[in-house]
Amino acid sequence: MLFSESCCGGEMTIGSLRGHITLKEDNEVILDLNGIGYKLLLPTSTYESVEVGSHETKLFTHHHFRENEQTLYGFSSRLECKIFEALISAHKIGPALGLAILSTYAPDQLVAIVEGQDVDALCVVPGVGKTTASRLVLDLETKFKKLNLGSAQLSSGTSKAVTNDLKDVREALLGLGYAAEEIYIVTKDLPSETETSELIKLALQRLATTS
Secondary structure (H helix, E strand, O other): OEEEEOOOOOOEEEEEEEEEEEEEEOOEEEEEEOOEEEEEEOOHHHHHHOOOOOOOEEEEEEEEEEOOEEEEEEEOOHHHHHHHHHHHOOOOOOHHHHHHHHHHOOHHHHHHHHHOOOHHHHOOOOOOOHHHHHHHHHHHHHHHHHOOOOHHHHOOOOHHHHHHHHHHHHHHHHHOOOOHHHHHHHHOOOOOOOOHHHHHHHHHHHHHHHO
16 A cells, blocks of 8 residues: 655655455445545446456545545556546536546547547547536646647557547447446447447447447
């Protein structure tokens, strides 16, 4: 377990945890470390990557303080954790909405959205309207530059095109009444260089098999 100094009144924060997942339910896990169970809230991408069992799992964490409440958020990579922290430091973006954004877009896709100022892509996320999305793009542009985050560092340069295709697919599925979480699961590994209409068909086939 890694501790670091917080700016919150000198509190010691938990920066990462390594242990065994003993419970996994509704994007929450219990991670057992030396007999102590830590409850963590995860974005869908991280939640889908961890399993209950005897093998060790390491999660990078954001330790969130609010009045008399403390909450741990877990991430599979330090990059994802840093992007979450950038999100929740933006105007009117709380932890729940930050998780929803990272449950909809992978880090490289989110960076491409910000670089392309694609406000409509952020509006796909439940709870994000046009005004919030416009403000968030501007906020994240500055924050990502400070973190030296750009599509050139995160991908081969195709992320913007892939993001546009995924945006079209996800908007179509949202219009059909599917939830953002189940849409993420069936679209997270869709093949690139495929027509949008074919991607929608493939996503619908996957949704049919999971329902």
